[in-house]
Every structure is written in C-alpha cells, then in structure tokens.
Amino acid sequence: xxxxxxxxxxxxxxxxxxxxxxxxxxxxxxxxxxxxxxxxxxxxxxxxxxxxxxxxxxxxxxxxxxxxxxxxxxxxxxxxxxxxxxxxxxxxxxxxxxxxxxxxxxxxxxxxxxxxxxxxxxxxxxxxxxxxxxxxxxxxxxxxxxxxxxxxxxxxxxxxxxxxxxxxxxxxxxxxxxxxxxxxxxxxxxxxxxxxxxxxxxxxxxxxxxxxxxxx
Amino acid sequence: xxxxxxxxxxxxxxxxxxxxxxxxxxxxxxxxxxxxxxxxxxxxxxxxxxxxxxxxxxxxxxxxxxxxxxxxxxxxxxxxxxxxxxxxxxxxxxxxxxxxxxxxxxxxxxxxxxxxxxxxxxxxxxxxxxxxxxxxxxxxxxxxxxxxxxxxxxxxxxxxxxxxxxxxxxxxxxxxxxxxxxxxxxxxxxxxxxxxxxxxxxxxxxxxxxxxxxxx
Amino acid sequence: xxxxxxxxxxxxxxxxxxxxxxxxxxxxxxxxxxxxxxxxxxxxxxxxxxxxxxxxxxxxxxxxxxxxxxxxxxxxxxxxxxxxxxxxxxxxxxxxxxxxxxxxxxxxxxxxxxxxxxxxxxxxxxxxxxxxxxxxxxxxxxxxxxxxxxxxxxxxxxxxxxxxxxxxxxxxxxxxxxxxxxxxxxxxxxxxxxxxxxxxxxxxxxxxxxxxxxxx
Amino acid sequence: xxxxxxxxxxxxxxxxxxxxxxxxxxxxxxxxxxxxxxxxxxxxxxxxxxxxxxxxxxxxxxxxxxxxxxxxxxxxxxxxxxxxxxxxxxxxxxxxxxxxxxxxxxxxxxxxxxxxxxxxxxxxxxxxxxxxxxxxxxxxxxxxxxxxxxxxxxxxxxxxxxxxxxxxxxxxxxxxxxxxxxxxxxxxxxxxxxxxxxxxxxxxxxxxxxxxxxxx
DNA sequence: CATGAATGAGTTTTCATTCAT
DNA sequence: AATGAATGAAAACTCATTCAT
Numbered sequence: 001x002x003x004x005x006x007x008x009x010x011x012x013x014x015x016x017x018x019x020x021x022x023x024x025x026x027x028x029x030x031x032x033x034x035x036x037x038x039x040x041x042x043x044x045x046x047x048x049x050x051x052x053x054x055x056x057x058x059x060x061x062x063x064x065x066x067x068x069x070x071x072x073x074x075x076x077x078x079x080x081x082x083x084x085x086x087x088x089x090x091x092x093x094x095x096x097x098x099x100x101x102x103x104x105x106x107x108x109x110x111x112x113x114x115x116x117x118x119x120x121x122x123x124x125x126x127x128x129x130x131x132x133x134x135x136x137x138x139x140x141x142x143x144x145x146x147x148x149x150x151x152x153x154x155x156x157x158x159x160x161x162x163x164x165x166x167x168x169x170x171x172x173x174x175x176x177x178x179x180x181x182x183x184x185x186x187x188x189x190x191x192x193x194x195x196x197x198x199x200x201x202x203x204x205x206x207x208x209x210x211x212x213x214x215x216x
Numbered sequence: 217x218x219x220x221x222x223x224x225x226x227x228x229x230x231x232x233x234x235x236x237x238x239x240x241x242x243x244x245x246x247x248x249x250x251x252x253x254x255x256x257x258x259x260x261x262x263x264x265x266x267x268x269x270x271x272x273x274x275x276x277x278x279x280x281x282x283x284x285x286x287x288x289x290x291x292x293x294x295x296x297x298x299x300x301x302x303x304x305x306x307x308x309x310x311x312x313x314x315x316x317x318x319x320x321x322x323x324x325x326x327x328x329x330x331x332x333x334x335x336x337x338x339x340x341x342x343x344x345x346x347x348x349x350x351x352x353x354x355x356x357x358x359x360x361x362x363x364x365x366x367x368x369x370x371x372x373x374x375x376x377x378x379x380x381x382x383x384x385x386x387x388x389x390x391x392x393x394x395x396x397x398x399x400x401x402x403x404x405x406x407x408x409x410x411x412x413x414x415x416x417x418x419x420x421x422x423x424x425x426x427x428x429x430x431x432x
Numbered sequence: 433x434x435x436x437x438x439x440x441x442x443x444x445x446x447x448x449x450x451x452x453x454x455x456x457x458x459x460x461x462x463x464x465x466x467x468x469x470x471x472x473x474x475x476x477x478x479x480x481x482x483x484x485x486x487x488x489x490x491x492x493x494x495x496x497x498x499x500x501x502x503x504x505x506x507x508x509x510x511x512x513x514x515x516x517x518x519x520x521x522x523x524x525x526x527x528x529x530x531x532x533x534x535x536x537x538x539x540x541x542x543x544x545x546x547x548x549x550x551x552x553x554x555x556x557x558x559x560x561x562x563x564x565x566x567x568x569x570x571x572x573x574x575x576x577x578x579x580x581x582x583x584x585x586x587x588x589x590x591x592x593x594x595x596x597x598x599x600x601x602x603x604x605x606x607x608x609x610x611x612x613x614x615x616x617x618x619x620x621x622x623x624x625x626x627x628x629x630x631x632x633x634x635x636x637x638x639x640x641x642x643x644x645x646x647x648x
Numbered sequence: 649x650x651x652x653x654x655x656x657x658x659x660x661x662x663x664x665x666x667x668x669x670x671x672x673x674x675x676x677x678x679x680x681x682x683x684x685x686x687x688x689x690x691x692x693x694x695x696x697x698x699x700x701x702x703x704x705x706x707x708x709x710x711x712x713x714x715x716x717x718x719x720x721x722x723x724x725x726x727x728x729x730x731x732x733x734x735x736x737x738x739x740x741x742x743x744x745x746x747x748x749x750x751x752x753x754x755x756x757x758x759x760x761x762x763x764x765x766x767x768x769x770x771x772x773x774x775x776x777x778x779x780x781x782x783x784x785x786x787x788x789x790x791x792x793x794x795x796x797x798x799x800x801x802x803x804x805x806x807x808x809x810x811x812x813x814x815x816x817x818x819x820x821x822x823x824x825x826x827x828x829x830x831x832x833x834x835x836x837x838x839x840x841x842x843x844x845x846x847x848x849x850x851x852x853x854x855x856x857x858x859x860x861x862x863x864x
Numbered sequence: 865c866a867t868g869a870a871t872g873a874g875t876t877t878t879c880a881t882t883c884a885t
Numbered sequence: 886a887a888t889g890a891a892t893g894a895a896a897a898c899t900c901a902t903t904c905a906t
Contacts, residue, residue, distance in 0.1 A: 031335045035252030039901065050901090051867060060901065112335050118396040119247050119328050138402055162404055162411070163418055166391070173394070174386035180334040184341065186354055188378055195378070202379055202426070209425030210418070231890090255876070266876090267892055276876065447869090463767050468683030471897070483871055486898065544767050550828040551679045551760050557832065570834055594836055594843070595850055602822035607814070610821070612766040618786060620810055627810070634811055634858070641857035642850070663886095687880065698880090699888055708880065870904070878896065885888085 018056050020046040025053075025067045030109035033116040034064050071110045078103065084141050089149030090213055094204050096142065097168045101200055104172040105191060111173055139165060149211060156212030167210060171203045234272050236262040241269075241283045246325035249332045250280050284333075284341065287326045292353060294319055300357055305365030306429055310420050312358065313384045317416055320388040321407060327392050355381060365427060372428035383426060387419045450488050452478040457485075457499045462541035465548045466496050500549075500557065503542045508569060510535055516573055521581030522645055526636050528574065529600050533632055536604040537623060543608050571597060581643060588644035599642060603635045666704050668694040673701075673715045678757035681764040682712055719758045726751065732789050737797030738861055742852050744790065745816045749848055752820040753839060759821055787813060797859060804860035815858060819851045 024045035029037045039060060043050040057063040082099060084092040104111055142161040149155030175190040182188045188195060207213075240261035245253045255276060259266040273279040298315060300308040320327050333341045358377045365371030391406040398404045405411060423429075456477035461469045471492060475482040489495040514531060516524040536543050549557045574593045581587030607622040614620045620627060639645075672693035677685045687708055691698040705711040730747060732740040752759055790809040797803030823838040830836045836843060855861075 031337075033249050033252050036249040038251070038899095040899095049867065054902070055866070114397055115331060115393055116249075116335075118394060119332075121396055160414070162402075163414065166406070166415065167387075167418070167422070169394070170386045170390035171383075174390055175382070177331055177393070178334055178385070178389070180337050181330060181341065184338050186378075190382075198376070198379065199382065202383070206383070206422050206425060209422060233891095254874095256874090265892060270877065271891070449870095465681050465684040465764075467686070468681050470895095472895090481871060482897090483899095487870070492897065546829060547763060547825055548681075548767075550826055551764075553679075553828050554832050557829065592846075594834075595846065598823070598838075598847065599819075599850070599854070601826070602818045603815075605826070606818035606822055609763055609825075610766060610817070612769055613762055618810075622814070630808070630811065631814065634815070638815070638854050638857060641854060665887095686878095688878095697888065702881070703887065867906085868904105869906100871902080873900090873902100875899070876897080879894090881892080881894100883889105883891070885890100 015056075017046070017048055017052060021048070021053060021056060021063075022067060022070055025063050026071065026109050026113065029064055029067055029116065030112035033120065034060075035120075037064070039063070068113065071107075071113060074107070075103075075110065084145060089145050089152060089154060090208075090211075092145045093142075093149070093164075093207055093211065096145070097172075097203055097207055098200065100168050100172045101203060104176045108176045108179075111176060115177065146211070149213075154211075154214055159211055164207065164210060167206060168203065171199065171206070175199060231272075233262070233264055233268060237264070237269060237272060237279075238283055238286055241279050242287060242325045242329065245280055245283055245332065246328035249336065250276075253280070255279070284329065287323075287329060290323070291319065291326065295353070295357070300361060305361050305368060305370060306424070306427075308361045309358075309365070309380075309423055309427065312361070313388075313419055313423055314416065316384050316388040317419060320392045321412075324392050324395075327389055331393060362427070365429075370430055375427055380423065380426060383422060384419065387415065387422070391415060447488075449478070449480055449484060453480070453485060453488060453495075454499055454502055457495050458503065458541045458545065461496055461499055461548065462544035465552065466492075469496075471495070500545065503539075503545060506539070507535065507542065511569070511573070516577060521577050521584055521586060522640070522643075524577045525574075525581070525596075525639055525643065528577070529604075529635055529639055530632065532600045532604040533635060536608045537628075540608050540611075543605055547609060578643070581645075586645060591643055596639065596642060599638060600635065603631065603638070607631060663704075665694070665696055665700060669696070669701060669704060669711075670715060670718055673711050674719065674757050674761065677712055677715055677764065678760035681768065682708075683768075685712075687711070716761065719755075719761060722755070723751075723758065730789075732793060737793050737800055737802060738856070738859075740793045741790075741797070741812075741855055741859065744793070745820075745851055745855055746848065748816045748820045749851060752824045756824045756827075759824060763825065794859070797861075802861055807859055812855065812858060815854060816851065819847065819854070823847060 021042065024042045025037075027045065028042045032038070037060075039050050039053050042063070043053060046052075053060075053063055057066055082092075082095055084096060087095060139161045142165055146155060146159050146161055146164065150157040150159070175196075179190045182190050190196070190199070237258065240258045241253075243261065244258045248254070253276075255266050255269050258279070259269060262268075269276075269279055273282055295315070298311055300312060303311060355377045358381055362371060362375050362377055362380065366373040366375075391412075395406045398406050406415070453474065456474045457469075459477065460474045464470070469492075471482050471485050474495070475485060478484075485492075485495055489498055511531070514527055516528060519527060571593045574597055578587060578591050578593055578596065582589040582591075607628075611622045614622050622628070622631070669690065672690045673685075675693065676690045680686070685708075687698050687701050690711070691701060694700075701708075701711055705714055730740075730743055732744060735743060787809045790813055794803060794807050794809055794812065798805045798807075823844075827838045830838050838844070838847070
C-alpha cells in the first residue's frame with residue numbers, strides 16, 4: 001500500500017482487454033477486498049495472462065485504484081438524469097429512492113467495493129481524487145426536495161436530509177449486500193419477486209412516514 | 217497421499233488462549249475476509265505463536281469456521297435474554313429492534329463477517345453444520361409478537377415477519393457497516409450521538425409506521 | 433475454498449532446467465521416497481530455486497508423478513532398440529536379459545523408485561495415467577521369443593513368459609537394490625567385477641536351464 | 649541423524665504398549681524409510697499418543713534403532729532351527745532355500761527396512777551392534793552344504809557360496825518386494841497360488857541347475 | 865504492443881520435540 | 886508410570902512482481 005503512482009503512462013486507456021480486466025478486477029475486489037483479491041483470478045476471468053495486469057496498470061494497487069476510479073466515474077455519470085426539480089416533492093423523493101434502489105441492485109459490486117474499503121478503514125478511498133465532489137452531490141438534491149415539500153406543506157418541517165438519505169441507502173444497500181445469506185439461510189430471495197416489489201413499496205411507504213407526508 | 221489420519225488434537229473447547237485466538241481471528245477475518253486474513257496477524261493479536269492456531273483448530277479454514285460458529289452462537293445467546301413474551305406487543309417489538317440495533321453496533325466484526333460471507337457467496341457458511349437451526353430462530357419470536365399485536369388490534373393484520381426483520385436488520389446493520397465511509401466521505405458519524413439516538417428513534421418510528429401501530 | 437482455477441502454467445515440456453529438476457527429483461525420491469523427499473534438496477541439486485518446481489510441475493505430488501512417468505517412458509524407449517525379432521531365439525533371450533541386467537545397474541534410481549512405490553502400495557503409480565500401456569509391453573516380446581524357440585525345438589514348450597520375466601527381473605533388480613548392504617554387511621561388491629560378470633553369466637545360464645535350451 | 653544414544657534407561661523393555669509401538673514403527677519405517685516415516689502414524693497405528701514414543705524410546709532415531717535391533721533379534725532367533733547338517737546336501741540346500749523363501753514372505757517389513765537402509769546408503773545399519781555376527785552366519789552353513797555335495801559327487805566343485813546365496817535371496821526377496829507393482833501393473837499376484845508354488849519350484853530347479861546336481 | 869519465463873518474499877502447514885504435571 | 890499442552894524449526898506452497906524478448 002505505498003503511495004499510488006500515476007497510471008502507467010502511454011497505454012491506451014480503453015482497449016478492449018483493459019476493459020475486460022477492469023470488469024474482472026471490480027468483481028474480484030468486490031468479493032475479496034484488496035488483500036484477498038487475486039491477480040490470477042482477475043486475469044483468468046478476463047481471459048488473459050496475469051502479465052497483462054502489469055502491462056496495463058503497473059501493479060496490484062494500481063489495478064485497484066483504476067477500478068475505484070472507473071466505479072466513481074460510472075456513479076457520476078448516472079447522477080443527473082433524473083431532473084428532480086421538475087417533479088413535485090413527493091414524486092421527486094420517490095424517484096430518488098427508486099433510483100437508489102435499482103442502482104444498488106445493478107451495481108452490487110461497486111457497493112461491495114465501498115464496504116470492503118470500510119472494513120479496512122478506507123485507506124485507498126482517500127487516495128482517490130474527486131471524492132470531494134461526491135460528498136457535495138449526496139445531500140444537496142435531497143435537501144432541495146425536502147425544502148420544497150415543507151414549503152408546500154406536504155412534508156413535516158425540519159427533517160434531516162441525512163436521515164432520509166440514510167433510510168434510502170440502508171434499505172437499498174442491505175437487500176443487495178445480504179442477499180446471499182438471506183437466500184441461503186433464511187430461504188428468502190431478496191432480489192427477486194415478490195419480495196423485491198414489496199420492499200420497494202416498503203421503502204416508499206417508510207419515506208412517506210418519515211416525511212410525514214399528507215395527501216393535502 | 218491423502219490424509220493419513222484425523223489430527224486436530226481434541227483440545228479443550230474453552231481454553232483461555234483459544235478464546236483469545238478466536239477473538240483475534242474474528243477481527244482479522246471481518247476486516248480482510250478469508251483470503252485476505254493472515255494467521256500471523258491473528259496470532260500476533262492474540263499474543264501467541266502462529267503455531268497454536270493449528271494446534272487448536274487444524275488449519276486456516278477451520279479457524280474461520282470456528283469463528284463463524286461462535287459468532288452465530290453468540291447472537292443466538294443474546295436473543296434468549298429478552299423475554300419478549302412477557303412484554304406487550306409494541307414494547308416487545310421495540311425491545312427486539314433496540315437489541316438488534318445495539319448488537320450490531322457492539323459486534324461490528326460479526327456484522328462484517330456476515331457481509332464477507334455474502335460477498336463470497338457463503339462458501340464457508342455452507343460448510344458450517346447446524347445452519348438449519350439459525351433459520352428457525354430468526355422469525356419465530358417476531359411472528360409471535362406480530363400475531364399478538366394483531367389480535368390486540370394495535371397492529372395491522374397480515375404483516376410479514378420477513379419485512380419487519382428486514383427493516384430492523386437493514387437499519388441496524390447499515391449504520392455499522394457503512395460507518396467508516398459516511399464519516400470519511402460524508403463527514404457524518406453514524407455511530408455517535410446525536411445521530412445514533414436519532415436513528416434508533418427513527419427505527420422505532422418506522423416500525424410503528426410499518427405495523428400501523430395505533431395507540432388504542 | 434476449492435481450487436480457484438487450474439494453475440500449472442502450461443510450460444514447455446522439455447526445457448533444460450525442467451530436465452535437470454526431473455533428474456534431481458528422481459534421485460531424491462529414489463533415496464527417500466515421496467514423504468521423505470525434500471523439494472529443497474531437489475532444487476539445490478538441480479541448481480535452481482525451489483520455486484521452479486512449482487512453476488514447472490505444480491506441487492510435490494506432480495513432481496513425483498512427472499518423475500515416475502519419465503522413468504517409465506525411458507525404460508520403454510530403451511527396449512525398442514533391441515530388434516529382438518532379428519535374432520535367433522536364444523540370442524534374443526540373452527540380449528533381453530543382458531539389457532535388463534545393465535538397465536537396472538545404470539538406472540539404479542529408477543529401480544529404487546519402483547521399490548518405493550511397491551512399499552507404499554503404489555499410491556502414486558495408480559494416479560499415473562497410461563499405466564495400461566506398460567502392461568502390454570512387458571510380456572509380448574518375451575512371449576514371441578519363447579514361441580519361436582519352442583517352434584525351433586531349442587526351448588521346452590509351455591514355458592511361462594511370466595516366469596522368465598520374473599527370473600530376469602529378480603536377478604537384475606536384486607543386485608542393484610541390495611548392493612549397499614551386501615557391500616557393507618557381507619563385504620561383497622555386487623556391482624563390480626568379478627561378481628558382476630559372474631552374475632551376468634549366472635543369469636544367462638539360469639535362463640538356459642529354465643528354457644531347457646539344447647544346442648540343437 | 650546424530651550419534652545414537654543409549655535407549656532411555658529405566659523403562660520396562662517389554663511392556664505391551666512398547667511392543668505395539670515397535671510393531672507399528674517397523675511397518676511405518678519399512679514403508680516410508682526413516683525420513684518419510686511419521687511418528688504420528690506410528691502412534692496412531694499403535695493406538696496411543698505420539699508422546700509415548702518419546703517416553704519409551706527417546707526420539708525418532710531411537711525408535712528406528714529399536715526397530716532395527718528387534719528385527720535382527722528376530723532373524724537371529726529363526727536361524728538355527730533347520731539342523732542342516734543332518735540332511736543330505738541337496739535336501740539341505742532345498743531346505744535352506746525354502747526357509748529363505750518363506751522367511752522373506754513372512755517378514756516383508758524387515759526386508760523392506762533393509763532396503764530402505766540401502767537406498768539411503770545405510771547410515772543407521774552401521775550403528776547397530778552385532779552386525780558382525782550376521783555376516784558370519786550368512787555363508788558358513790551354505791559353504792558346508794556345497795562342500796558336502798561336492799565331496800559326494802552330486803554337486804559340481806568350485807561353486808561360490810556367494811552366488812548360491814545371491815540366487816536364493818534374489819528370488820525370495822524380489823517376489824515379496826515387487827509384489828505390489830506386479831499385481832497392480834502386470835495383474836500377477838506373486839504371493840498367491842499358483843505363482844507362489846511355481847516360483848518355489850523354480851527356485852529349487854534353478855539351484856539344481858546352478859549346483860549341477862546329478863541324481864547320482 | 866504483447867507475452868512467456870523466472871523468481872523472492874511471504875504464508876500456510878507439518879513435524880519432531882519439550883514443558884509441565 | 887503415563888500423558889496432555891505447547892512449540893520452534895523446517896517443510897510445502899502462494900502471490901505479486903520483474904526479466905527478457
């Protein structure tokens with residue numbers, strides 16, 4: 001875990017093989033974390049020689065950073081498509097929740113990667129540039145929705161954006177991250193119907209409860 | 217050249233050193249997963265020779281399984297002390313939630329271990345005998361509470377125990393698992409006041425909403 | 433935690449270093465058997481890093497199997513050069529015996545390895561693919577010689593090829609395998625003159641006796 | 649392999665457990681040699697704790713020496729029961745051969761132990777006292793038989809006792825030592841009928857041939 | 865631009881042995 | 886007289902990485 005080096009210079013950033021390696025690496029590190037992740041498995045999954053990881057990225061740590069970087073790029077890309085300001089507060093909130101719900105489901109590996117970071121107390125996350133911007137983006141849209149709702153008298157006033165974000169994230173994230181053991185030990189498939197729809201409904205209902213939503 | 221014979225000396229199951237090794241192993245595997253975990257670090261943390269891990273457990277995998285087993289034993293034990301049947305339904309439900317909330321917080325390593333298992337699709341959990349029993353214990357108490365509440369007319373009828381368990385678990389688990397990245401990236405300490413109390417309150421309120429609790 | 437994937441890099445089968453390692457391994461395993469054999473000594477004798485054994489062969493067992501396989505390939509190859517069918521029966525038989533006599537002497541390590549296998553009840557040999565072929569090759573040439581001799585009226589009819597093979601093998605093998613203890617305890621050097629020639633003569637004479645060889 | 653120590657002093661030399669350990673050790677060392685032999689397996693086979701080997705013998709090397717010592721004691725004990733001088737020369741020779749034939753079959757482990765010694769160039773055999781006496785005993789009886797036969801005109805004169813001993817030993821030993829691979833690879837059971845009888849007959853016939861035995 | 869060969873350092877595992885009662 | 890607990894040293898094996906073309 002020395003200091004991160006610049007990504008090995010003149011290599012084409014988006015060769016096909018490079019993408020496949022990154023995909024495989026994301027999956028590997030999401031499953032096993034940085035220490036547990038194996039370059040050999042990554043290469044095998046990508047269908048090429050382990051040597052290529054050094055060719056494209058430099059070393060294990062650089063592979064990991066490249067994975068993180070791309071993951072954050074992706075999340076950023078999916079950010080602004082909702083046009084929340086064009087929706088009434090409650091619809092905006094539900095849209096946001098729905099977006100989170102499915103984003104987690106469709107990007108399980110990214111969520112897991114973040115958690116792995118947490119477990120090891122995030123040494124590498126800090127090394128990533130642009131984390132600042134993410135911070136800003138997390139609460140601002142939500143706060144605007146809550147303010148609009150409060151003004152319109154349909155949400156209780158004084159609700160913490162943090163708590164709403166927390167509730168959305170907890171539900172969206174938990175069902176994905178714990179899917180395996182629920183399926184395996186409790187015999188419940190959190191990611192399939194009917195539970196999926198029920199829990200999306202549950203999330204929205206809980207948000208209504210939390211915001212004190214009143215029809216009028 | 218198969219196994220010449222069973223080896224793991226049948227060693228006292230509750231020696232002091234053994235406990236220390238299990239504690240250290242839980243911590244290590246929770247942080248780094250099975251593959252990333254290092255026996256050396258475990259031994260060092262427990263303050264004894266790496267060799268002892270083999271003496272007590274046999275090999276790395278068996279260490280891991282012992283950790284897993286004890287963790288699940290612990291959680292089971294912690295649930296037996298609540299005497300839920302002696303409480304009125306809503307109080308029982310709140311007690312259960314509060315218990316989960318703090319159990320997760322106080323046993324962050326266990327929570328993480330469970331997640332590691334999930335990420336790796338339960339490779340080890342499956343090897344654990346007696347996983348059956350856990351299933352039984354998970355929903356039965358909750359179902360009794362909900363039934364009692366419905367009978368008393370203070371809970372809506374037809375609430376799925378699964379969903380209640382899901383909500384409690386999601387909130388209790390998320391705040392622990394994601395604590396580090398929230399602190400780091402969002403500047404919010406989920407595990408300290410005032411957020412902690414607020415989120416416990418939030419959990420209980422959400423349960424009231426979910427159960428349709430009415431004062432009368 | 434099974435095998436994540438096949439690993440033993442498919443490495444050129446006849447690299448120079450590989451051959452040296454196999455030579456060293458044959459010597460080591462012949463002396464100490466599988467369990468007693470040390471990869472470190474093998475590597476040292478071959479003049480390279482212990483690590484290379486894993487690179488070329490995968491693990492200790494595979495090194496052993498490669499040794500076994502090559503040894504059997506060698507013995508097979510050495511038998512093909514005799515052109516026994518071109519010789520009159522008795523000369524053919526003597527040629528075969530002489531060949532066995534010296535093959536054992538010149539390949540003491542192979543002879544020992546075969547014994548190690550016997551002592552341990554062929555645990556490894558069984559794992560070797562293609563053991564079938566060996567069986568075929570063992571008796572066929574001998575049987576042809578005996579048939580030709582019987583037809584020509586110079587050998588008794590009805591001699592078991594098995595018994596002839598047994599006699600040749602016993603004498604050829606014993607003098608090599610027991611050389612050390614005969615030298616040491618009985619003060620007789622079985623592998624040096626004059627005993628060597630005397631025992632070769634003895635072998636041929638015994639074969640004549642066994643086949644009932646008559647000059648005409 | 650340091651210098652052998654005196655067998656750990658005041659322990660009862662023929663306790664039951666000690667015998668069982670020696671039996672197991674003989675079998676183990678015969679199969680795997682000194683280096684390959686495992687104290688754990690010995691203890692397991694004897695049905696007691698590994699610790700007992702240290703209690704009774706001191707260390708691994710001392711166990712090995714005790715095995716060798718007892719094996720030689722056994723062989724000595726079986727020596728003089730034949731009363732060869734009372735038999736006519738040819739009968740005496742056949743009796744000797746028959747004795748060797750069955751001794752090897754019934755004491756396969758001892759033969760193997762000796763061979764293991766050979767493979768590793770007999771470091772420990774030399775350490776054993778009384779090896780001298782064995783040397784003497786090997787040829788003397790045989791030489792007397794050959795002399796008597798030559799005098800009687802039924803054996804050729806000038807036959808080397810060494811060669812006769814060699815032939816007997818080779819045949820008697822080979823069939824036992826190589827039994828496994830012959831059974832396994834050549835599908836021939838050297839130790840069972842009909843091959844056993846056939847090879848005993850073969851041995852005696854070969855001896856007649858070697859000694860030039862004539863009825864008159 | 866791409867790759868196979870080689871390897872040092874670390875990790876797991878085994879084995880004989882000693883400690884302590 | 887007998888034994889369970891503990892261990893250091895050495896063995897097998899893995900993993901990220903560099904060499905060389």
